[in-house]
Amino acid sequence: MAKNPEKRKELTSVERRVARIASHLLPSISPLSPAPPIVRSVASAEDSYRRVHGEVSAKEAAWREVCDDESGKGFVDIIYEKALGEGIAKITINRPERRNAFRPLTVKELMRAFNDARDDSTIGVVILTGKGTKAFCSGGDQALRSSDGYADFDSFGRLNVLDLQVQIRRLPKPVIAMVAGYAVGGGHILHMVCDLTIAADNAVFGQTGPKVGSFDAGYGSSIMSRLVGPKKAREMWFLSRFYTAYEAEKMGLINVVVPLEILEQETLKWCREILRNSPTAIRVLKSALNAVDDGHAGLQELGGNATLIFYGTEEANEGKTAYMERRRPDFSKFPRKP
Numbered sequence: 165m166a167k168n169p170e171k172r173k174e175l176t177s178v179e180r181r182v183a184r185i186a187s188h189l190l191p192s193i194s195p196l197s198p199a200p201p202i203v204r205s206v207a208s209a210e211d212s213y214r215r216v217h218g219e220v221s222a223k224e225a226a227w228r229e230v231c232d233d234e235s236g237k238g239f240v241d242i243i244y245e246k247a248l249g250e251g252i253a254k255i256t257i258n259r260p261e262r263r264n265a266f267r268p269l270t271v272k273e274l275m276r277a278f279n280d281a282r283d284d285s286t287i288g289v290v291i292l293t294g295k296g297t298k299a300f301c302s303g304g305d306q307a308l309r310s311s312d313g314y315a316d317f318d319s320f321g322r323l324n325v326l327d328l329q330v331q332i333r334r335l336p337k338p339v340i341a342m343v344a345g346y347a348v349g350g351g352h353i354l355h356m357v358c359d360l361t362i363a364a365d366n367a368v369f370g371q372t373g374p375k376v377g378s379f380d381a382g383y384g385s386s387i388m389s390r391l392v393g394p395k396k397a398r399e400m401w402f403l404s405r406f407y408t409a410y411e412a413e414k415m416g417l418i419n420v421v422v423p424l425e426i427l428e429q430e431t432l433k434w435c436r437e438i439l440r441n442s443p444t445a446i447r448v449l450k451s452a453l454n455a456v457d458d459g460h461a462g463l464q465e466l467g468g469n470a471t472l473i474f475y476g477t478e479e480a481n482e483g484k485t486a487y488m489e490r491r492r493p494d495f496s497k498f499p500r501k502p
């Protein structure tokens with residue numbers, strides 16, 4: 165070790181640079197090779213952000229079940245939990261005996277839970293998952309399919325999962341699909357509308373609609389085409405094949421594959437990493453990333469965020485205050501910035 169402080173500083177700097185370059189030279193992982201236990205981290209252990217913030221915790225969450233929302237109806241088809249002392253909510257489809265297929269009641273309950281998570285200002289990230297390790301979700305419950313949608317307790321059919329998709333897309337907080345087992349049919353679409361997908365190595369992805377006389381000509385087609393490209397999207401829909409988690413990762417359909425045993429641990433790490441960042445930046449970015457694809461609705465969401473931020477300024481406050489005080493607003497002190 166160099167004794168001269170100048171030399172030591174130089175040596176440390178060289179070591180840091182070598183570590184950074186080496187992290188870029190790691191061999192790429194074959195799509196069929198097993199996932200490494202520690203998931204991709206390009207930043208070197210020595211960078212200044214890490215020195216300030218430390219490692220993201222991978223500890224288990226202390227989940228507290230939310231048995232009810234303001235409707236007072238309780239939950240039957242889902243489990244809704246929040247991590248104590250953390251800004252994480254977890255919504256689990258709880259019909260494992262049906263591979264977590266959804267019926268209208270399931271969708272209604274999912275919407276209530278997502279609504280609660282949206283309104284709860286302590287929550288910054290929402291995880292959507294399925295009970296057990298065999299399925300994330302296998303789509304609409306075919307036993308309840310009728311000529312006008314899906315009907316459970318009454319005779320009216322509905323396709324209320326389409327409203328759920330829009331709700332997830334517009335929720336101003338990241339939604340992460342945590343997928344073990346099958347994510348197929350309408351279940352595959354649910355993971356696609358989520359902002360991020362973290363998959364276990366046993367996950368299987370695909371559409372089944374054309375095999376069972378169904379299709380999703382909305383987000384299920386357009387978002388897929390954006391994610392995997394128009395040719396691959398046609399393959400996925402026309403052939404209705406299933407794909408492994410590694411194939412899905414290679415296609416850009418999901419973010420990462422991890423061993424099943426650490427699926428929740430890794431998902432929590434991603435949540436905590438997001439939660440370290442500015443909530444407003446994340447909120448605006450989500451709406452910006454969706455804006456073009458979502459057309460007027462996308463612009464409305466992005467524009468709403470601009471208004472929300474503007475309301476916090478002195479300039480906006482001057483307008484409101486002047487109105488309330490029955491006087492002319494004085495906007496002259498606010499610069500017309502270049």
Ligand SMILES: CC(C)(COP(=O)(O)OP(=O)(O)OC[C@H]1O[C@@H](n2cnc3c(N)ncnc32)[C@H](O)[C@@H]1OP(=O)(O)O)[C@@H](O)C(=O)NCCC(=O)NCCSC(=O)CCC(=O)c1ccccc1C(=O)O
Pocket residue numbers: 261262263265298299302303304305306307323325326346348349350351353372373376378379380381384
């Ligand atoms: C998922 C499987 C590949 C799993 O196979 P396997 O592990 O061998 O298990 P199984 O023995 O098949 O299943 C166990 C048990 O679960 C029942 N089950 C599974 N999936 C469903 C389902 N979707 N509906 C009803 N029941 C289901 C199965 O019958 C077994 O019951 P037993 O009593 O024990 O026999 C495999 O299960 C499978 O392929 N499942 C079907 C997948 C499927 O085709 N899903 C429907 C696709 S269509 C759709 O989801 C439309 C949804 C929708 O609402 C919509 C409509 C219009 C526009 C948009 C949408 C949209 O969702 O976006």
